[in-house]
Amino acid sequence: MQQSQNYYLCRMASVKPSVPKGMRDFSPAEMVKRNYIFDTIKSVFRKYGYQQIETPTMENSATLMGKYGDEGDRLIFKVLNSGDYLSDHQLYSQTMRLIANGGNKDSSNADLALNPLSDPIKEDRAQHLLSINQITPRISEKALRYDLTVPFARYVVQHQNEITFPFKRFQVQPVWRADRPQKGRYREFYQCDADVVGSDSLLNEAEFILIYDEALTKLGLTDFTIKINNRKILAGIAEIIGKPELIVDMTVAIDKLDKIGLDGVVNELLTKGFTQEDIDRLEPVILLEGANAEKLDKLKTILASSDIGLKGIAELEVIFTYLQSFSLQKATVELDITLARGLNYYTGAIFEVKTNETYMGSIGGGGRYDDLTGMFGLKGLTGAGISFGADRIYDVLEELKLFPEASNQTTKVLIVPFDSAAEAYALPLLQQLRTSGINAELYPAGAKIKKQLDYANNKNIPYVVVIGSDEVQSGQLTFKNMQSGEQQKVGFGEILEAVK
Template structure:
C-alpha cells in the first residue's frame, strides 16, 4: 500500500503548542471580561440541520455553507429527477440534511427559541467556537476560524450598548493594546439620511463614497456620488454629513439640523446620546482608561441585518482592518417563529487580534513556555530519586517534567532549550549524596545548590 502525502484541507491550519498557549491567553482574557458583565457561556454543535442555516445569510452566504453528505448510500436516496436534470441545488437537499455552522448568531437564535422555557430573559450569553465557510482561502481569510461572540437577547435597554463599549475597552486593554478606536454609528441615522434625499436604495453607495473623504477629498467624493446615481441637489443636502467633524456632541448637533425632518433619523441620534450618557456615567469613578469612542457616520456594517447601534473597533498601532464589530438587531429569533425579541451583540476577531499582539510583541513572557522546570535523568537510581520531587512540584502548581530516559546531558539540555524550559534540575551521584541539587537557570546560565524543598519554594513563587 502506497503512503499518502500528509496535507491540510485548504483554508485550515494546525496550531502548535506555543500558538495554542497564545490563543488560549486571548480567549481566557476576553472570557474573564464577559463573565464580569454577567454573560454566561454556551456551546452549540459544529453541525446544524441544513434547513436551520439556509436562507439566513443571503444567496452569496448560502453558497458558502459547507454541506455534509447523508451517511450510507446517499445516492440511492437521491431524487432521480434532480439527477437527470443536473439540478444541483435541488439535489443537495435530497442528499444532504446537515451542514457545518457558518456563524454563531443563527445557531444562537435557534438555541433561544428551542430553550425559551428554560432561559431567563434578558438572556446574556457568550460563545467562543469555530465556524466554517467555503470561501476562497487567502491571506488572513480561512475556511475554518474562531468567532468570539457576546450577545444579549430580550432587552431594548441601551445600557447594553454602553456596556459593550466598556467590554471592548477592558478586553483589549487587558490584552495590552493601548491605542484603538471604538467606532459607533446608528442604522436609524443612515435610514434618516436616505429618507431626506429620497434614495434609500443608495445608502450603501453613499457610505462607501463618504468613507473615502480622507483619501480623495470632497471633490473626489462628489464625483463618486454623482457616478453612483446621486444628483447635485442630493449632494448639497449631504455636504454637512460628508464634512461631519468635531466632538461626538458637535457631530450629533449638526446631524440634528440635517435630519430635522426625519423622525427615524432623530430617534437614531437620541439613541446615540443615551449610549454616550451611559458610558460617561459608568466611568465616573472608574480606573479604566477613557475609551476613544468616535461617532463615524460612514460605518455601515451589514446594513440589512442591523437596526440600531453599530460598532467597529480599529487598532491604531498596527496595519489591520477592523478587529471587532457588532450591533443591535431586531427580531433575531423571528426566523424560527419567536417574534419580537430584540438583541444586541458584538464579536472579537480573535485571529486578527492574535496577529496584532504578535506584531506588537504584546504576548506576556509566561505564554512562551508550558513547562517551567525539567529534571535530568542520568540513570535508574537518579530517576527514582527524582520522582518525589517531580510530584511535589506539580502539586504546588509548577509545570514540571522528568526527562523520560537516561541520556547524555547535552541531549537533555537541547530538549530544554528547544522547549524554552527556563529551569533544569541536575541530579547526579554527588547531589543524591549531599541532598543539595543543582538548579540551573537556562537563560542566565547561573547554577545554585539547593535542597529539594528550597527548589519547590523558589519555583512555586
C-alpha cells in the same frame, strides 16, 4: 468497502500528510497564545454577566440556508448524508438525467424536476447548476455552521421556554466557509461573540463598549478606537436628502470613505442615482468633524426634520451619558457617521473597533438588530451583540510583542537526571513540585544531558534541576535558570520556594 479503502490507501502512499486548504493545525506555542486571548475575552464576558453556550458543529441545512444571501449559501459546507445517499428512486432518475446532460453545452431547455421519466434532455450550463442545487439538498441534509449568529437565533427559539430573558450569552466556537483562502482568511476560524436578546436598554450598548475597553486593555493594547454609529442616523441622512430608498447604496458608498477618499465616494454615489445636489447636501454630513458632542449637535440641526434621524441621535446620547458614569481605560470612543457594517442587519447602534498601534483593519464589531429570531418564527425579540476578531488580535499582539513571556500553561521545571539512580532520587521531588501546583516534568533517564537541555530550551521551560550522583549524595542540586544561564547548587526546599 474494501474497494474504497484501497482507493484511499493507494493515494496515500504518494501523498505527504497535510490539512485541507484554508485550514490550520495549531502548535503548542500557538495554542498558549490563542488560549491567552480567548481566556481573557471570556473572563470579561463573564464579568459582565454573559454566559457561555455551545451549539453543534452541524445544523440542519434548513436552519442555515437562505440566511446569508446567495453568496453565503454557496460558501456553506454541506455534509453528505450517511449510508446510501442515492437510494431514493426519484432522486436516481433526476440525478441521472442531470448527469447525462451535464457535459453537453447545447442550450435546449427542459423541466428536469417534474418529469423524471421522460427521455434525457439537453441542458445548458446554468440549467445544470440549477439542477445541482436541486440535488444537493437531497443528498445532504446537514451543513457546518457558517457563523454563530444564526445558530444562536435557532437556539433562542428552540429553547425559549427554558431561557430567562434578557438572555446574555457568549459563544466561542469555530465556523466554516468555503471561501477562497488567502492571507488572513481561513476556511475554518473561531468566532468570539457576545449577544443579548430581549432587552432594549441602551445600557447593553454602553456595556459592550466597556467590554471592548476592558478586554483589549487586558490584552495589552494601549491605543484603540471604538467607532460607533446608528443605523437610524443613516436612515435620517437618506431621508433628508430625499432618497430614503437609496439608503443601502448611500451607506455602502460612504462606508468606503477611508479607503477611496471623498472623490471616490462621490463618483460611486453619482453612478448609483444620486444627483450633484444630493451630494452637496450629503458632503458636510459625512465630513463632520469635532468631538462627539459637537458632531451630535451639528447632526441635530442637519437632521431636524427627520424623526428617525433624531431618534438615532437620542439613542447615541443615552449611550454617551451611560459612558460618563463609567470610566474607560484605554479606549477612545468616536462617533463615525460613515460606519455601516452589514447595514441590512443592524437597526440601531453599530460598532467597529480598530487598533491605532498598527495597521490591521477591524478587530471587532457589532450592533443592534431588532428581529434576530424572526427568521425562526419568534417575532419581536430585540438583540444586540459584538464580536472579537481573534485571528487579527493574535496578529496584532504578535506584531506588538504583547504576548506574556510566562504562562501557567507551560512546564516550569524540568528535572534532568544523569542516570537511573538520579531518576529514582528525583521521583518524590517531582511529585512535591506538582503537589505545590507547579507544572513539572522529569526527562526519563537514559538520554544525554545535552538532549535533555535542548528539550527544555525547545519547550521554553524556564528552570532546570540537574541531578547526578554528587547531587544525590549531597542533596545539593544544580538549579539552572535557562534564560540567564546562571546555575547554582541549592537544596530542594530552596528550589521549591524559588519556582513557586
